[in-house]
Amino acid sequence: MRLILTPLLVLSLALAACTKEQPTAAPAVAPESVVDTEPEIDPVTGFKMTGDWELVRGNCTACHSAKLITQQRGTAQQWLTMIRWMQQKQNLWQFDPGTEARIIAYLAENYPPDAARRRAAIPPDLMPPNPYSTVTLD
Ligand code: HEC
Numbered sequence: 001m002r003l004i005l006t007p008l009l010v011l012s013l014a015l016a017a018c019t020k021e022q023p024t025a026a027p028a029v030a031p032e033s034v035v036d037t038e039p040e041i042d043p044v045t046g047f048k049m050t051g052d053w054e055l056v057r058g059n060c061t062a063c064h065s066a067k068l069i070t071q072q073r074g075t076a077q078q079w080l081t082m083i084r085w086m087q088q089k090q091n092l093w094q095f096d097p098g099t100e101a102r103i104i105a106y107l108a109e110n111y112p113p114d115a116a117r118r119r120a121a122i123p124p125d126l127m128p129p130n131p132y133s134t135v136t137l138d
Contacts, residue, residue, distance in 0.1 A: 046070045052106045076108040085124040
């Protein structure tokens with residue numbers, strides 16, 4: 001019982017303290033949004049629908065599922081490494097520098113490394129060959 005009542009007591013004291021102090025001269029400033037709203041998820045690809053997500057959808061889902069991307073994490077450098085590997089080994093086309101920068105910015109921003117979630121991705125060129133892959137690496 002004490003475990004339940006203590007937080008309630010603390011909360012009601014805190015609320016009481018808040019209502020007592022009436023800011024008088026403070027200018028009316030809209031409070032900053034505290035909650036960092038997560039972007040919506042595209043039901044088809046699973047991409048976060050923010051920024052240049054449609055550019056990424058257009059360039060990155062022709063050969064494989066978007067899941068391969070959304071389950072991956074990386075810094076801008078790591079995403080660039082994956083793109084270079086696909087360009088060298090998997091016939092991924094070249095991007096103009098502006099497009100490439102926007103794709104990488106989207107990926108690094110929305111799918112950054114997350115230590116708590118999993119280890120950093122191993123650079124694809126350091127991975128052993130996948131015996132089940134249908135793609136031949138020259
Ligand atoms: C021309 C075809 C093609 C396109 C377009 C393409 N990829 Fe890939 N990608 C591949 C192939 C092939 C693989 C290897 C799939 C496998 O091993 O099953 C791959 C694998 C991946 C992986 C997994 C790497 C790993 O370490 O497991 C990621 C992440 C990835 N691609 C991201 C992207 C992104 C981001 C784009 C857009 C910039 C993109 N791909 C566009 C062909 C492509």
